[in-house]
Amino acid sequence: MLAGNSIGKEFVVTSFGESHGKLVGVIVDGCPSGLPFSESDVQAELDQRIPLQRPDIVSARLEKDIVEISAGLFNGFTTGAPICMTVKNKETKSSDYDAIKDSPRPAHADYTARIKYGGFNDYRGGGRFSGRVTVALVMAGALAKKLLRTCGVDVLAYTTAIGKVKMGDNNLSFTEIQKRKFESAVRCPDLSCGERMIDAIVEAKKEGESLGGIIECVALNVPAGVGEPLFDALDADLAKALFSVPAVKAVEFGAGFASAELKGSENNDAFCIKEGKVVLSTNLAGGILGGISSGMPILVRVAVKPTPSISKEQKTVNLAKIEETTLRVSGRHDPCVVPKAVPVVEAAVAVTLADHMLRSGLVPRILKEQK
Amino acid sequence: MLAGNSIGKEFVVTSFGESHGKLVGVIVDGCPSGLPFSESDVQAELDQRIPLQRPDIVSARLEKDIVEISAGLFNGFTTGAPICMTVKNKETKSSDYDAIKDSPRPAHADYTARIKYGGFNDYRGGGRFSGRVTVALVMAGALAKKLLRTCGVDVLAYTTAIGKVKMGDNNLSFTEIQKRKFESAVRCPDLSCGERMIDAIVEAKKEGESLGGIIECVALNVPAGVGEPLFDALDADLAKALFSVPAVKAVEFGAGFASAELKGSENNDAFCIKEGKVVLSTNLAGGILGGISSGMPILVRVAVKPTPSISKEQKTVNLAKIEETTLRVSGRHDPCVVPKAVPVVEAAVAVTLADHMLRSGLVPRILKEQK
């Protein structure tokens, strides 16, 4: 079964389109009717993808993506029918990619895609495997976030590390992070740390190198009881969505890998009563127990590998001749995809939460009876 | 949609049963016909769950699980029909769990399950959320491993850390790991390190504490081309399966979190030619590029949190009275679930690989024409 371009069981997101094809698009099926929604909701998210403060730290492909919604809306509301959102590809210099047809770029999907599809895959710019395709997830995420907001749920991702530059502990509130995040070209709410991250990227770029980093994502106000064990556990489905974001190599919830070193008494979040309600006094579990949300903030962290495309010469092979060769990746590429990946991580979390809120029966199928 | 007890799209595993109910079981639908399979294949896996060398480091619930296969086999072969495997629960002291009915154990699913199911969930021993239920996955894993072996694929999990005791780098081959693993009660192939892990567990137990750890899993001989991007990427589906294993809080592939600190040239695995074949000179990607296997070993690592059940007194709340209280978990519990989780991780990887090998068309639907 080759079909793997849909995710979600109630809020079903289907991605389509290629980096250097006509467009990138997404269908969302299962969104309740009666949600006020328009292209401007999506455009706002798309516009935030590119850090306008420092265009030098991202790819030169600075196309302004304009969303078109061609199905599923009527009179400014969702109708209950599938919603189709697309963005046209404009700046596509396909000639840049002739070189990679037979010589796969290390750490890209060029080789594995060629094997899988027998060489029929659209290899230009990575085709379906390009970071470009994450635009589809961002568009679906815009819808998911609007839907979640009707339930009071907010999702927020931000950068906590670029290469070896790491944001230390801070006491920033959700609102402060939300406010400061976009002041930073790398989406790091600790602005001075963000400056050091930018310096590191600029340095790497000069060297013909690239950097990775860590993105953290918080979801506030997810009620207790969301998630469907055993296999459709909330963390399991969040991880699935996050690992489908290109370049993500690790996912952890709450204390994550650190919890492996703790003792039970250190790792167990105690229950207590606060203002008459059951809460947890700490949140090392990251808001999920037994695959079900606990009512505490959902906290997830992902590792993003350094951009595979670097200007330095790399060893590879010529697949047509079955011989070793070298390659220097030309074309436009980001020295660090972390800033652009921040909204994608946010979108992956949002669509998964929207799916699970619907699955838990916490979102009505008709959002508001129309007069 | 409450239904979440199945995983896989072609090799579909459905788990059922509770810790203190009549049985724990699994249905596997989609297994090709013609695979020689019997209860003894499963029994061998079940028998390895308990480290007989050191029963003191695991729960006192030392029941010998006897598998029964009640559907899907005929004349010693799979028939193409769903396969049903069950294990009866014998040693169930339900009275141990009266205390937790209203007072959720910290870091367990007691609270979240109660909210989700309105108090109707079988809370005895954690019910569906008990580690006991992983027996279902181990049984399905036995079938998956037998199926994978017809394609030459081998899956092997082992412990690399318990609490703060970590196995260092070693040059053990797959075969050596395979051989030594069961010599160690904690399933650590570095036997002297394994002894220190055991000491740490014994120490923790004395203190009324518990420990977590790290489990690594390797899959050998997975051909290039397995995995279905975008969303059914091989790493995405492996992560989903692994996060559905209780106590897993983090999953990483290859260099994982460490890759976030590397530069592109350090993290990119170069392609080269070896014996006329395209291979990668290193494997920091963990055998997966763009969600598709590269032909290199699949390498995944999970963090297991310390057992939530500890003898120490803990703060919790009484949900009936909405007041704070304390709790001391009685009943039988493992001071460290890592050794028992090793075969479960292996099974989670195996069922996912079996599913994806089938999806990739690499396993025939009839394994052998019967005479």
Add this chain to the structure above:
Amino acid sequence: MLAGNSIGKEFVVTSFGESHGKLVGVIVDGCPSGLPFSESDVQAELDQRIPLQRPDIVSARLEKDIVEISAGLFNGFTTGAPICMTVKNKETKSSDYDAIKDSPRPAHADYTARIKYGGFNDYRGGGRFSGRVTVALVMAGALAKKLLRTCGVDVLAYTTAIGKVKMGDNNLSFTEIQKRKFESAVRCPDLSCGERMIDAIVEAKKEGESLGGIIECVALNVPAGVGEPLFDALDADLAKALFSVPAVKAVEFGAGFASAELKGSENNDAFCIKEGKVVLSTNLAGGILGGISSGMPILVRVAVKPTPSISKEQKTVNLAKIEETTLRVSGRHDPCVVPKAVPVVEAAVAVTLADHMLRSGLVPRILKEQK
């Protein structure tokens, strides 16, 4: 993808077991928690399968099936976990079936199953393809019916034709049909017509022949708005469930095939107001418009083919020798499966409606908060 033994998206029914294996069973995943349910609810349905009045018109295999529920219940309520129900096979004379190993019985699945599974299928008594396996659907149907009743929905199937004997138009109410149905060994609410049907079956049996018939099923009180177009239309999913019942060769809703001969003005059900509510003055649509329930009774009719097993000599082939031969089906078989198929049709409709009522958000995920 061989996996095809599950149906439903929210109320997910997985069938397993073979005619001459150890058992026949079913897992239902997705049932809300808090539904009072026990083995006696299922047993009542199982007991009605066999027309005790006239055991001579059914197969000699008069085993009393005793249900066992081994997972998913606690303290008399559903828990939200998967529910496992099984029935043991007792009277299995496998030797009866040696003859069919290589000589497929006409109109049975012997040949197609052999091709599909490469000869590994359990052919005894038809294995997975036996009418025996419908017990699984009846058990799941018992649960579905109990769930539907919490919403006031009632499902009722009955026989309207056996061979050429057809029940004429009648003005029987739902309640009258319900009452009379079981007075008739063939489940025909027109009792005198039922007697003629019995005579026809007895006659056919004498001749070494078999008969088919028509079963009608009505679902009352399904609210308007149930069904998910485009492809998961209510009629589409009902038809899928019904065609998966062995021997069903045709399905129609409302006027069905007859509507093809009507003019628009004859076939269109007019809307009108009755007691302040919108209703339809007629119900030629069978309660479904555009794949969505209209609030009128759901009305579906299926054709059941004559039992393939007949005592008369039939032409077939020897698959081992690839030569023509003849066969006389020995063993126990029903001269007419219609009476036994009535509860199966009812179950197929009930599980589909339960699934769609859940999908439409009309059944809460927790049926009642437990004290």
Add this chain to the structure above:
Amino acid sequence: MLAGNSIGKEFVVTSFGESHGKLVGVIVDGCPSGLPFSESDVQAELDQRIPLQRPDIVSARLEKDIVEISAGLFNGFTTGAPICMTVKNKETKSSDYDAIKDSPRPAHADYTARIKYGGFNDYRGGGRFSGRVTVALVMAGALAKKLLRTCGVDVLAYTTAIGKVKMGDNNLSFTEIQKRKFESAVRCPDLSCGERMIDAIVEAKKEGESLGGIIECVALNVPAGVGEPLFDALDADLAKALFSVPAVKAVEFGAGFASAELKGSENNDAFCIKEGKVVLSTNLAGGILGGISSGMPILVRVAVKPTPSISKEQKTVNLAKIEETTLRVSGRHDPCVVPKAVPVVEAAVAVTLADHMLRSGLVPRILKEQK
């Protein structure tokens, strides 16, 4: 779960778009790579939808639909990525539909959709429920048919009845039907019968009436062994696809309803040997036994109800005022949708067969290794 706009498990078809929105489209995920395919393959199918010989017997909406494929093709071949095909809506007179906003047209989905989506549905021209949306299925069908042809499978639908005019038995071969079908404006291969059908439609139109009919579909060369019992039986999935075609009210295979009146010996197709191969001497089963193809032609028949839209005055209600009223459907509508439904039935059968051929492992995932 509102999401119901996808069908298929391996060849997954997702429909989107509305009658009076911007476009109607379809995504097909799971198509193997390496299939030569282009817009002209689809255009040929779209062009056949409208019987150019007699435009007077169809709706005045004679828009020429031009397909655009915007994803999933590269260098003239499928790539293995999702394929997106769309057709723009041009002739949309939305004003025609103001009247139906509150007054549902009898036998249309206006009322049920309004209830289901709380009035947010795009009611113009029936929105998602319009016959217009079947263009999506026809486009997916064009791809499915091209894929099936690589396996030698041919699918052919044609009209056998319009109202009371029925095509009698004939000995037309598949090739003759194929050739003559398009000579008839109503797609009836018996051309003189087709003329009488046209007369009946013209007559009905004059009266302000509409007619329904019967469409038969044959699939040739489907190998034995296709179909996945229990629930994903080939007939079950074909029926599901066919009932999701608007206006279909009945589906039968082979002898269908007539088989209910036959005796076993009459209905059982005997096996015999022909040219060294096992075949069936008759085909009353319609090519499917136990949900699996037998190697004989698949034969399915559907009843299409008369077009709900008629010019005659009809009784309905005003849903805003909850009072009875009358309505005369203005706007463009077909006096008989049967001719236009013929390619839709063909497409529904083709996509289901493509899905099941893939599921059975009978189509390789890469169709041809590219040089």
